[in-house]
Amino acid sequence: MFKNPSFLFDILCTAAWIVLTVRYARKGFLASMVQLLGNGLSLLGAHQLSSACAGWVFEHLLAGGFRTQIAASLAAGGVVDLTGIADKYAGFLPQNFRASIVAACERSIGAVLSDNAVVLADAIVEKVLQPLLTPVITLVLFFVFYALLRLLVSMLVTVLGLVNKLPVVGTVNRGLGWLVGGGTALMDIYLVLCVVWGLVVITGGSLSVLNDTVMSGSLYYKVFNLFNPFL
Secondary structure: OOOHHHHHHHHHHHHHHHHHHHHHHHHHHHHHHHHHHHHHHHHHHHHHHHHHHHHHHHHHHHHHHHHHHHHHHHHHHHHOOHHHHHHHHOOOOOOHHHHHHHHHHHHHHHHHHHOHHHHHHHHHHHHHHHHHHHHHHHHHHHHHHHHHHHHHHHHHHHHHHHHOHHHHHHHHHHHHHHHHHHHHHHHHHHHHHHHHHHHHHHHEEEEEEEOOHHOOOOOOHHHHOOOOOOO
């Protein structure tokens, strides 16, 4: 039983939940409530911002360089190797995901095969690299935005934690802190599961202890998949 990675993962998540619950409860009700609401808003905000900004980041920071390199390569060699292009620029992604995008592109790109290298490069970037890399950019931006928003929440929580030092109010505040400490801790576990899911996707399930087959036995992972923000 203890050799089952998913079972061990659930034990670690449960232990982390208990420790975090105690930690948040000690901050008091007001601070824990702000932390809970702040974590939820941080997750929602990070999801919305990452989805909105991923396309802009690809188009303005990456696409231009891809078009130039691919156009130069096509002009020099004159050979359209979509699989090779996908492997070169997105080789870290699962092979079956790359293959599905390439297959879809091959069916739709035929109309521009007779055009010049610049037009063809633009079509390849739009139909191959953008569908491959935009989800990865979205995932990275999600954690960046979450970290920034979480920092703002933590600053506010630190200030509210001073309420615990007040005589009567502080005692009540600390007691009520246990009511929301558990929920706040669950939000942190949820973020950990976001990271685990991201690793499973990026590695394509190639890791022996971190893939969908193994993690499907985890209760936490099953529940997370019902609320996966990236699907």
